[in-house]
Amino acid sequence: MRLIARTTFASEEARRAVHILLVSNVSQSYFSQQLAYEQLRIARETLKKIMNSPMLSLSNSS
Structure with missing residues (x-):
């Protein structure tokens, strides 16, 4: 009976660890x-600011 309890506890802890990892990654x-x-x-x-810059307009008009 103790082995089943330990296995169940280990499985639950593994499930929690996977859940925490998943939440962390998301x-x-x-x-x-x-x-x-x-x-x-x-x-x-x-x-947008560069394209509307007066300096750019001056260099394009030459």
């Missing part, structure tokens, strides 16, 4: 995605 992926979206937003904003 949250890490989410925050990585959010960082990438923010970097893309900043890059687009920077490009």
Whole structure:
């Protein structure tokens, strides 16, 4: 009977460990995605400002 209890406990602990790992990986992926979206937003904003820059307009008119 003790062997069954220990095996059950070990299985439950393994299940919990897998669950924690899964939650950790999903949250890490989410925050990585959010960082990438923010970097893309900043890059687009920077490009827009460069394209609307008066200095760029002067160099294109020559």
